[in-house]
Amino acid sequence: MANSEFDTIAAISTPAGEGGISIIRISGSDALQVANQLVKDRDLTKVASHTINYGHIIDPETQEEVDEVMVSVMLAPKTYTKEDVVEINCHGGLLATNRTLQLVLSHGARLAEPGEFTKRAFLNGRLDLSQAEAVMDLIRAKTDQSMQVALNQLDGDLSRLIKKLRQDILDVLAQVEVNIDYPEYDAVEEMTSQMLKEKATEVRQHLVALLQSAKQGKVLRDGLATAIIGRPNVGKSSLLNTLLHEDKAIVTSVAGTTRDVIEEYVNVNGVPLRLIDTAGIRKTDDQVEKIGVERSRQALNAADLVLLLIDASRELTGEDQQLLTATEKKSRIVILNKTDLPTKVDANQLKAMLGDTPLIKTSITDHTGVDQLGETIAHLFFNQGIESHQGDVMVTNARHIGLLHQAKEALDDVLKGLADGMPVDLVQIDMTRCWDLLGEITGDSYQDELLDQLFSQFCLGK
Ligand SMILES: Nc1nc2c(c(=O)[nH]1)N(C=O)[C@@H](CNc1ccc(C(=O)N[C@@H](CCC(=O)O)C(=O)O)cc1)CN2
Ligand SMILES: Nc1nc2c(ncn2[C@@H]2O[C@H](COP(=O)(O)OP(=O)(O)OP(=O)(O)O)[C@@H](O)[C@H]2O)c(=O)[nH]1
Numbered sequence: 001m002a003n004s005e006f007d008t009i010a011a012i013s014t015p016a017g018e019g020g021i022s023i024i025r026i027s028g029s030d031a032l033q034v035a036n037q038l039v040k041d042r043d044l045t046k047v048a049s050h051t052i053n054y055g056h057i058i059d060p061e062t063q064e065e066v067d068e069v070m071v072s073v074m075l076a077p078k079t080y081t082k083e084d085v086v087e088i089n090c091h092g093g094l095l096a097t098n099r100t101l102q103l104v105l106s107h108g109a110r111l112a113e114p115g116e117f118t119k120r121a122f123l124n125g126r127l128d129l130s131q132a133e134a135v136m137d138l139i140r141a142k143t144d145q146s147m148q149v150a151l152n153q154l155d156g157d158l159s160r161l162i163k164k165l166r167q168d169i170l171d172v173l174a175q176v177e178v179n180i181d182y183p184e185y186d187a188v189e190e191m192t193s194q195m196l197k198e199k200a201t202e203v204r205q206h207l208v209a210l211l212q213s214a215k216q217g218k219v220l221r222d223g224l225a226t227a228i229i230g231r232p233n234v235g236k237s238s239l240l241n242t243l244l245h246e247d248k249a250i251v252t253s254v255a256g257t258t259r260d261v262i263e264e265y266v267n268v269n270g271v272p273l274r275l276i277d278t279a280g281i282r283k284t285d286d287q288v289e290k291i292g293v294e295r296s297r298q299a300l301n302a303a304d305l306v307l308l309l310i311d312a313s314r315e316l317t318g319e320d321q322q323l324l325t326a327t328e329k330k331s332r333i334v335i336l337n338k339t340d341l342p343t344k345v346d347a348n349q350l351k352a353m354l355g356d357t358p359l360i361k362t363s364i365t366d367h368t369g370v371d372q373l374g375e376t377i378a379h380l381f382f383n384q385g386i387e388s389h390q391g392d393v394m395v396t397n398a399r400h401i402g403l404l405h406q407a408k409e410a411l412d413d414v415l416k417g418l419a420d421g422m423p424v425d426l427v428q429i430d431m432t433r434c435w436d437l438l439g440e441i442t443g444d445s446y447q448d449e450l451l452d453q454l455f456s457q458f459c460l461g462k
């Protein structure tokens with residue numbers, strides 16, 4: 001029989017494996033009755049809602065004791081799923097927990113699908129879709145910042161903003177309807193166009209700001225893609241190792257040591273970096289090195305931030321010059337390394353060439369200048385607006401970003417239509433499309449396949 005949203009469902013909601021306690025969660029109209037068949041010492045149907053109760057799990061067929069437990073009873077609607085929920089807190093052993101789950105499943109519950117508890121919280125109206133998605137982001141968060149973004153979204157910050165924008169659109173559409181139905185004044189068409197134009201412009205600004213926040217959200221989640229670039233042997237791998245506080249990349253005095261791109265995550269002065277050590281860029285006939293150099297160029301193109309190293313103990317070469325030019329339009333920091341050795345590069349002359357680009361002098365072997373590099377990275381990052389956005393709503397979810405783009409395009413069509421003098425009832429269609437698209441973010445309109453696809457990415461028991 002196909003799974004139904006009316007079944008009583010159950011799953012182990014704690015990680016698979018041994019632990020202090022394991023929780024079996026049961027949700028649905030039969031939850032209490034299922035659990036009550038298995039718990040000796042107490043009639044669970046008589047206990048007050050939102051209480052936790054001591055007892056033993058007994059196999060009703062054999063009367064065998066399976067585990068000593070605590071059972072939480074939470075009656076609808078004030079529960080995670082808005083259905084009756086019973087949670088059995090087992091001793092954390094694998095065997096007893098699994099046997100208890102088997103008993104639950106053979107006494108009226110079926111195994112929950114991944115994310116099905118949260119799906120029910122959505123279907124029963126306790127969460128909207130973006131909040132349900134935030135539950136998963138919260139579980140997966142790897143940095144403090146991305147956790148905060150997920151928590152804010154779970155609290156409904158994004159939903160509230162989207163709902164308000166939709167309401168504004170709806171209000172203006174209603175007004176347009178009235179004006180179309182009662183064209184009492186000659187100027188009504190123009191008034192209506194003006195109104196649509198103002199609202200479309202205003203909502204569009206909000207969407208642009210949200211999409212802007214998505215760029216920063218991506219950095220918080222994935223780290224700032226930071227390419228370490230430079231000629232062979234300037235100390236790129238040494239810098240990676242120093243920032244990581246471990247010897248990850250191979251360092252030798254032989255130019256051309258790093259042959260491929262190495263990526264590592266590291267937190268530098270509060271900035272999450274995805275550090276990319278690259279093969280030194282130079283002309284080469286070595287086939288393997290050639291591929292590495294090509295990948296270095298790709299990493300350079302894709303980077304959010306470039307750390308360009310120059311060897312202070314050698315004269316500037318044409319290759320250094322080329323790299324300086326190639327990174328001109330990038331967010332970059334130039335690092336003059338090996339300053340412990342006799343210097344052949346004129347730092348002042350270099351500084352003059354660089355303009356606004358920060359120049360840091362380092363000796364990675366002596367660990368000088370590394371702290372200053374960290375401070376410079378943080379300065380660049382936080383002054384590019386990340387921190388100042390913290391109070392605002394931030395979007396990180398790819399599905400939301402896609403919908404925001406489409407919604408913005410719908411408004412672009414509204415504004416273009418108005419500018420071209422298109423009839424208002426045609427412009428209205430694009431405005432309605434924007435309203436629909438925004439509704440897909442919160443799940444006010446959705447398709448079943450979308451739900452299946454979203455929730456199947458959740459953990460079992462969530
Ligand atoms: N044991 C246990 N711990 C857990 C959960 C759980 O389901 N069980 N949660 C699950 O992931 C998280 C907590 N999230 C929850 C969110 C809402 C409600 C809830 O009952 N909401 C009701 C009533 C709120 C109230 O009493 O004020 C509601 O919103 O109507 C419960 C848990 C984390 N810890
Ligand atoms: N004196 C001195 N030597 C350094 C410094 N930084 C790195 N080196 C040395 O320079 C050599 C090359 O360092 P790597 O980190 O392998 O250089 P790389 O840029 O990764 O080189 P490739 O991978 O070949 O492109 C090694 O012998 C390092 O010990 C420094 O600040 N001072």
Ligand SMILES: [Mg+2]
Pocket residue numbers: 236237238249250257258277278279280
């Ligand atoms: Mg290297």
